[in-house]
Amino acid sequence: MSAGFTFLEQPELPAPQVSEAQAEQLLAEHYGIAARAESLGSQQDKNFLLRGADGVTLGVLKVANPAFTATELDAQDEAAGLIANAEPTLRVAVPRPNLAGARSTTVHGLLDGPAHVRLLPFVDGGTYVDTGYLSPEIVSAMGTLTGRVSRALRDFTHPGLDRALQWDLRFGADVVHALAGHVADPDVRDRLTVAATLAGERVAALADHLPRQAVHLDLTDANVIASAETGLPDGIIDFGDLSDTWAVSELAVGLSSVLGHPGASPTSILPGVRAFHAIRPLSRAEADAVWPLVVLRATVLIASGAQQATLDPDNAYLTEQSDAEARMFELATSLPIDVMPGVIRHALGLVDPPAALAGLPLVADVSADTIAVLDLSSTSDLFDDAFEPGGWLPAGVENRFADEAVRAGAALVATGFGRPRLTRAPALSQSSPAVVPTGIALWPGREVTITAPWSGEVERVDNGFVLHSTDLEISVAGVELAATGPVDAGTPLATAAPGQWFAVAAKPVGAPPAPAFTTAELAPGWLALARDPAPLLGLPAASYSADRDLLARRDDSFAKVQEHYYADPPQIERGWRHHLMSTSGRVYLDMVNNVAVLGHAHPRVADAAARQLRRLNTNSRFNYEAVVEYSERLAATLPEQLDTVFLVNSGSEASDLAIRLATAATGRRDVVAVREAYHGWTYGTDAVSTSTADNPNALSTRPDWVHTVESPNSFRGKYRGADVPRYAEDAVRCITDLAAEGRPAAGFICETVYGNAGGMTLPDGYLADVYAAVRAAGGYAIADEVQVGYGRLGEWFWGFHQQQVVPDIVSVAKSTGNGYPLGAVITSRAVADAFSSQGYFFSSTGGSPLSCVIGLTVLDVLADEALQGNAKRVGTHLKERLLGLRDRHPIIGTVHGMGLYLGVEMVRDPETLEPAPEETTAICNRMLDLGVVIQPTGDHQNILKTKPPLCIDLAGADFYVDTLDRVLTEGW
Numbered sequence: 001m002s003a004g005f006t007f008l009e010q011p012e013l014p015a016p017q018v019s020e021a022q023a024e025q026l027l028a029e030h031y032g033i034a035a036r037a038e039s040l041g042s043q044q045d046k047n048f049l050l051r052g053a054d055g056v057t058l059g060v061l062k063v064a065n066p067a068f069t070a071t072e073l074d075a076q077d078e079a080a081g082l083i084a085n086a087e088p089t090l091r092v093a094v095p096r097p098n099l100a101g102a103r104s105t106t107v108h109g110l111l112d113g114p115a116h117v118r119l120l121p122f123v124d125g126g127t128y129v130d131t132g133y134l135s136p137e138i139v140s141a142m143g144t145l146t147g148r149v150s151r152a153l154r155d156f157t158h159p160g161l162d163r164a165l166q167w168d169l170r171f172g173a174d175v176v177h178a179l180a181g182h183v184a185d186p187d188v189r190d191r192l193t194v195a196a197t198l199a200g201e202r203v204a205a206l207a208d209h210l211p212r213q214a215v216h217l218d219l220t221d222a223n224v225i226a227s228a229e230t231g232l233p234d235g236i237i238d239f240g241d242l243s244d245t246w247a248v249s250e251l252a253v254g255l256s257s258v259l260g261h262p263g264a265s266p267t268s269i270l271p272g273v274r275a276f277h278a279i280r281p282l283s284r285a286e287a288d289a290v291w292p293l294v295v296l297r298a299t300v301l302i303a304s305g306a307q308q309a310t311l312d313p314d315n316a317y318l319t320e321q322s323d324a325e326a327r328m329f330e331l332a333t334s335l336p337i338d339v340m341p342g343v344i345r346h347a348l349g350l351v352d353p354p355a356a357l358a359g360l361p362l363v364a365d366v367s368a369d370t371i372a373v374l375d376l377s378s379t380s381d382l383f384d385d386a387f388e389p390g391g392w393l394p395a396g397v398e399n400r401f402a403d404e405a406v407r408a409g410a411a412l413v414a415t416g417f418g419r420p421r422l423t424r425a426p427a428l429s430q431s432s433p434a435v436v437p438t439g440i441a442l443w444p445g446r447e448v449t450i451t452a453p454w455s456g457e458v459e460r461v462d463n464g465f466v467l468h469s470t471d472l473e474i475s476v477a478g479v480e481l482a483a484t485g486p487v488d489a490g491t492p493l494a495t496a497a498p499g500q501w502f503a504v505a506a507k508p509v510g511a512p513p514a515p516a517f518t519t520a521e522l523a524p525g526w527l528a529l530a531r532d533p534a535p536l537l538g539l540p541a542a543s544y545s546a547d548r549d550l551l552a553r554r555d556d557s558f559a560k561v562q563e564h565y566y567a568d569p570p571q572i573e574r575g576w577r578h579h580l581m582s583t584s585g586r587v588y589l590d591m592v593n594n595v596a597v598l599g600h601a602h603p604r605v606a607d608a609a610a611r612q613l614r615r616l617n618t619n620s621r622f623n624y625e626a627v628v629e630y631s632e633r634l635a636a637t638l639p640e641q642l643d644t645v646f647l648v649n650s651g652s653e654a655s656d657l658a659i660r661l662a663t664a665a666t667g668r669r670d671v672v673a674v675r676e677a678y679h680g681w682t683y684g685t686d687a688v689s690t691s692t693a694d695n696p697n698a699l700s701t702r703p704d705w706v707h708t709v710e711s712p713n714s715f716r717g718k719y720r721g722a723d724v725p726r727y728a729e730d731a732v733r734c735i736t737d738l739a740a741e742g743r744p745a746a747g748f749i750c751e752t753v754y755g756n757a758g759g760m761t762l763p764d765g766y767l768a769d770v771y772a773a774v775r776a777a778g779g780y781a782i783a784d785e786v787q788v789g790y791g792r793l794g795e796w797f798w799g800f801h802q803q804q805v806v807p808d809i810v811s812v813a814k815s816t817g818n819g820y821p822l823g824a825v826i827t828s829r830a831v832a833d834a835f836s837s838q839g840y841f842f843s844s845t846g847g848s849p850l851s852c853v854i855g856l857t858v859l860d861v862l863a864d865e866a867l868q869g870n871a872k873r874v875g876t877h878l879k880e881r882l883l884g885l886r887d888r889h890p891i892i893g894t895v896h897g898m899g900l901y902l903g904v905e906m907v908r909d910p911e912t913l914e915p916a917p918e919e920t921t922a923i924c925n926r927m928l929d930l931g932v933v934i935q936p937t938g939d940h941q942n943i944l945k946t947k948p949p950l951c952i953d954l955a956g957a958d959f960y961v962d963t964l965d966r967v968l969t970e971g972w
Contacts, residue, residue: 007164007171031096059120060119060120063110064118073104073160092236126226133926134268136271140271140272153215165241169249172300178303188302200292202288206285212244216241248289251272266332269294287344287345297332298328298329298332339529342528357531360451360489362453362537376415377583377585378573398415398501406445415437417534424585428587430959435519435520435584439516442503444497452488458481464494472531477502514530574600580933597790597949600949604857605857619847627647634859643828653843654680655749657825658782659684659747662747665830666780668779675710676690688749693941758896785810786811786812790816792815809831867950885964885968891907891916901947902946906923917941921941923972931959948960
């Protein structure tokens, strides 16, 4: 029997009835503080927020439930002080002394028994209760904080820890059964007791291996406080549940609250589990106990909430928590209880590979060397020509693959176990699809006989049978059953017709029957409960583990300054049109890939490249037709005076060459560039690139020949509204001043639509005024069309058309090769010939037969598939829908651009336009979780760079907007 409070002996704990006036009197009398008390939510204690006359928060007054003893409260105060000393970077609510110097004040006559009152400091920053979606970063930080607290309390002992609270999960099942009668809905009540019983049994089997210690036991979203600087938890309040219990309960209780938030799934707890494990390693038994304890916590909350609502019907705190607790319970019981332990073990690297099946052959008279195993993963060569021209994988594509294998001589075709199948993945989905098979499928080339691999009992089931043995079960569906009842190993059981799939799955006796397919996230749990049937065919058991060290290998060999998207990126190995596919079988909508203007893996580009590689690929000094034809075709898309083409490998090289052409033609060295722009990575283009997002020191490290003018940002820049024309006036003044100083500019370089700033259109007439000024000074107008050119604007093929100007030099890349390195500079013959003063120009692979053939094919496909028109049609629809979101979500400041060259700018304040960079990054991360690849851009990194392949359709555009709407509604 516990020396302290025992819930099962005193199960009714209504919160103390103390008024705000009484709280103010207690504060004045015992602490000498005059303040206004505001009642706060609490289930069993009574809490008040204290504000001074000036509105400043002074602290929290806590009146403990009289059921709890002074010894228990002293333990809580000691623990708070211990953690504060052991973890000085955590903010801990350690009680302040009263006028007598004591941490706790005992008051008589206030309640039916002594009332224990404490004054706690206010830990500012807010809890996560009303945050909405909790990001993996926050969940990981919760796990880290919980691990630090667990480590700090590891050796703490105190008589006040000897108590038996309803929140102590050692008693979870008993608490649920004692309180279940308060749950009005009989179906919920039954589910509650069943779940609690099952979870209790799982934990009881592990209990002897679960270490005990002092545990805060309530480090949930309501009791950890966010830092105002980072948004991550660094504060701890409410030690009221402190107990001596299983150490792993600290983790389970804390992370169970994650499931109550919108957008959560069972696997949402994994970042926190990994982070806790890194601080305070979990044993195998503790790892297996985490999920059953989460289930227990969810059931206890439902049962306790129902009881407390009966005892304290006017307690608004209970009502506010009920929806989140219901979500927790639904998620905690949404899958068999034995699945998540396998997922957790896998996440912690505590996996033991399952034993391979052994037995007689499952399919008679078929040897392993006549079995073809289909690779249906995203890296399989089978898919190279499988996609429909304008859509996705056709229905029946697996049948086609199997039939082709049979025609090639296979007696039996098998699919792999545990490896994601791309054929199961939808093109657009906000949820992770069920793509990982928990069994195998077989396609006979002739009628085959299925035999018993071991002796057992055959049970007929829908469309097949199950063979039960002492330890294992094997199920087969899609066959004609020939035998039931007891059978010996080798007994013929069924026949399978040629040209029809039949499915085979195996599992240990007692494991829950697995779905035929599961998500990549849950696959480690389900596969741990299944067995690969392949060895019964004479095939090796499959390995389904991904290369978890790929990013580490990348960092070891690939310069780290060549960054990758996302902190924890999916491994992308295939693309099709406006989709990207990961090795986990997830398909993402690609909203950033302006390089793949035609879409990924365009078959005409692939075929043209393959044909040319079989013929010739050399440098452009040789005489061949493709370089002439491509130069002619490219020049024909531009005004007549732009008739001469240089071919290079990239946008950086193209814009670098454009600058060199201007300096060579003028004999000058000075160049005028626009701030907040990015032009490339070469010495010359880096010099005129002034984006601080790409280089924080961009403005301070410009060479003396670069002169910058104000970014013509009409949304948040120096001039807005009626003052916008002043951007051009200032740029013109810069150019004329340089000329007056005797160092006239060789050229002015500018993106014709402001790409790095989020696809922002330049002010009307801007380029006309600035081009006129630079030409009047004898310089050249350079149009950087690297991002915007090639029909992306929809209305115009080139960005300078929108400004109704003609530049002297145009640089272009990205779209020109649909991902193949191909760039170009187009100018007049006179400017091109002037380069001879610099010597000759040559690029080994720029203008090669291969690059020119690819360039020609891109131009052909742009025209044949009317992609410029598609950019206008889909882009107009997309911008209209995004503007509709702006009307509902104040974080959207504006939507820049046109066609499929858009930018969604995020702001914290629609009046001040304070940028929201952290929010934008978090939004991008959440969008990835929901199936959309999108990235921040702009100097403030607060603009969603929305520049998808031009083949994107209305369904893809709507999916992007709907997903963004969901993120902005639920949180990020």
